[in-house]
Amino acid sequence: xxxxxxxxxxxxxxxxxxxxxxxxxxxxxxxxxxxxxxxxxxxxxxxxxxxxxxxxxxxxxxxxxxxxxxxxxxxxxxxxxxxxxxxxxxxxxxxxxxxxxxxxxxxxxxxxxxxxxxxxxxxxxxxxxxxxxxxxxxxxxxxxxxxxxxxxxxxxxxxxxxxxxxxxxxxxxxxxxxxxxxxxxxxxxxxxxxxxxxxxxxxxxxxxxxxxxxxxxxxxxxxxxxxxxxxxxxxxxxxxxxxxx
Amino acid sequence: xxxxxxxxxxxxxxxxxxxxxxxxxxxxxxxxxxxxxxxxxxxxxxxxxxxxxxxxxxxxxxxxxxxxxxxxxxxxxxxxxxxxxxxxxxxxxxxxxxxxxxxxxxxxxxxxxxxxxxxxxxxxxxxxxxxxxxxxxxxxxxxxxxxxxxxxxxxxxxxxxxxxxxxxxxxxxxxxxxxxxxxxxxxxxxxxxxxxxxxxxxxxxxxxxxxxxxxxxxxxxxxxxxxxxxxxxxxxxxxxxxxxxxxxxxxxxxxxxxxxxxxxxxxxxxxxxxxxxxxxxxxxxxxxxxxxxxx
Numbered sequence: 001x002x003x004x005x006x007x008x009x010x011x012x013x014x015x016x017x018x019x020x021x022x023x024x025x026x027x028x029x030x031x032x033x034x035x036x037x038x039x040x041x042x043x044x045x046x047x048x049x050x051x052x053x054x055x056x057x058x059x060x061x062x063x064x065x066x067x068x069x070x071x072x073x074x075x076x077x078x079x080x081x082x083x084x085x086x087x088x089x090x091x092x093x094x095x096x097x098x099x100x101x102x103x104x105x106x107x108x109x110x111x112x113x114x115x116x117x118x119x120x121x122x123x124x125x126x127x128x129x130x131x132x133x134x135x136x137x138x139x140x141x142x143x144x145x146x147x148x149x150x151x152x153x154x155x156x157x158x159x160x161x162x163x164x165x166x167x168x169x170x171x172x173x174x175x176x177x178x179x180x181x182x183x184x185x186x187x188x189x190x191x192x193x194x195x196x197x198x199x200x201x202x203x204x205x206x207x208x209x210x211x212x213x214x215x216x217x218x219x220x221x222x223x224x225x226x227x228x229x230x231x232x233x234x235x236x237x238x239x240x241x242x243x244x245x
Numbered sequence: 246x247x248x249x250x251x252x253x254x255x256x257x258x259x260x261x262x263x264x265x266x267x268x269x270x271x272x273x274x275x276x277x278x279x280x281x282x283x284x285x286x287x288x289x290x291x292x293x294x295x296x297x298x299x300x301x302x303x304x305x306x307x308x309x310x311x312x313x314x315x316x317x318x319x320x321x322x323x324x325x326x327x328x329x330x331x332x333x334x335x336x337x338x339x340x341x342x343x344x345x346x347x348x349x350x351x352x353x354x355x356x357x358x359x360x361x362x363x364x365x366x367x368x369x370x371x372x373x374x375x376x377x378x379x380x381x382x383x384x385x386x387x388x389x390x391x392x393x394x395x396x397x398x399x400x401x402x403x404x405x406x407x408x409x410x411x412x413x414x415x416x417x418x419x420x421x422x423x424x425x426x427x428x429x430x431x432x433x434x435x436x437x438x439x440x441x442x443x444x445x446x447x448x449x450x451x452x453x454x455x456x457x458x459x460x461x462x463x464x465x466x467x468x469x470x471x472x473x474x475x476x477x478x479x480x481x482x483x484x485x486x487x488x489x490x491x492x493x494x495x496x497x498x499x500x501x502x503x504x505x506x507x508x509x510x511x512x513x514x515x516x517x518x519x520x521x522x523x524x525x526x527x528x529x530x531x532x533x534x535x536x537x538x539x540x
Contacts, residue, residue, distance in 0.1 A: 051424045063487045064322035066272025080427045081357040084350040117379045125320030131374040132350040161373030
């Protein structure tokens with residue numbers, strides 16, 4: 001069965017979450033991945049959107065984090081202050097699933113500006129829920145298409161903390177949650193080195209070369225001792241993903 | 246006590262140039278008709294507060310209503326940028342726009358602090374986040390009991406908060422359901438409030454006892470504007486017009502196209518056009534689609 005690189009990325013991302021997870025879902029690619037997981041291997045996963053919907057089960061992917069279907073199919077819908085105070089800050093979320101405009105090798109996320117904050121080259125939408133999702137969820141998964149513009153040595157602005165500019169700041173600030181541990185792209189899967197807190201490539205998607213990965217990364221790519229080949233999407237995964245769109 | 250008046254009167258009475266205005270609705274129930282009335286009345290120099298400025302503030306900013314905008318996510322959801330907001334901030338068109346930027350958690354907590362009558366909100370946030378370096382209204386304090394470092398932001402206390410709701414009763418009690426966002430907090434935090442509704446009913450008999458109600462004595466004015474959230478939606482009445490959100494991007498990308506669109510669809514019309522812009526759900530639509538799914 002033929003599939004696109006975007007579909008490979010979404011399918012690989014969907015495999016990262018499990019049936020027991022309580023997932024705080026960002027819009028776009030994270031939302032596609034989490035709902036695909038729900039329709040395939042994780043039917044009981046709890047999906048939470050920042051609009052207040054808890055345990056939602058949309059039949060088609062929402063355009064916004066607050067589409068009506070998210071509320072209609074949810075176990076319950078709470079106010080936005082309650083969502084951020086009791087559910088996120090309260091430590092009830094296992095996985096925060098986020099995207100980024102710019103990302104560095106320590107998983108620091110920029111969705112605020114390209115260039116200087118006060119005189120930006122490009123003004124991006126901003127942080128939304130992400131600054132607190134990044135530190136309050138037990139663990140962070142990231143999904144993002146690779147390019148040298150997006151995968152940079154140093155992000156222009158830390159909207160949401162990964163492991164900090166040197167990989168040590170998260171611990172130094174006393175943040176007790178795990179932070180970014182997995183990054184799924186259109187080319188490969190990265191996991192966080194437990195010592196340096198850098199992303200290292202642990203699995204390469206079928207047909208992708210190491211040269212391609214390096215050409216689309218703004219830092220020198222490190223590989224794990226053992227690098228696997230990501231299993232290609234199967235028919236069940238592709239059918240479920242296509243039914244969501 | 247809430248008074249039921251037409252929208253033109255409500256805005257004229259409750260909102261003045263220079264006010265700090267919060268128009269809330271988290272994707273759902275965004276008070277677009279009220280924003281268009283503010284634009285028609287030519288109000289300027291407003292400080293606009295909203296978690297997601299969305300198309301509603303893109304339009305107000307592009308028409309020169311705002312001096313400053315306070316927000317936490319300034320995009321067109323699922324589509325891209327807010328082009329009028331960016332043009333005002335980056336190129337000062339039509340006027341210079343100041344921004345104060347927060348996270349969602351900060352603004353949600355700040356609204357709640359405003360409703361609670363507190364001077365500031367305290368929460369576990371902005372850890373390692375650089376907004377704390379560029380926004381002087383983000384500070385940190387230590388818990389007097391555990392010494393944990395916590396973020397603090399000033400409470401949001403608007404001069405006027407404006408929301409759209411499903412319905413009011415004749416007495417002026419207001420019902421909101423579905424994604425309820427921060428509207429209750431925004432109204433309780435404000436000195437004055439304007440509410441637009443899909444319908445006004447005789448009474449609220451038979452409702453679930455825990456449904457979100459703003460009692461009449463917490464609300465300023467209520468105006469009947471069916472369709473008044475379009476292109477946002479009103480749960481139980483009509484759906485979000487996702488096609489309009491996509492169509493807005495090319496309209497807003499060019500100053501002249503934007504001005505012409507606002508002239509035709511806002512300046513030359515009144516709130517009554519909103520009812521024509523939506524397709525109302527029939528009363529049995531929900532149950533019909535439910536049974537179809539079970540088949």
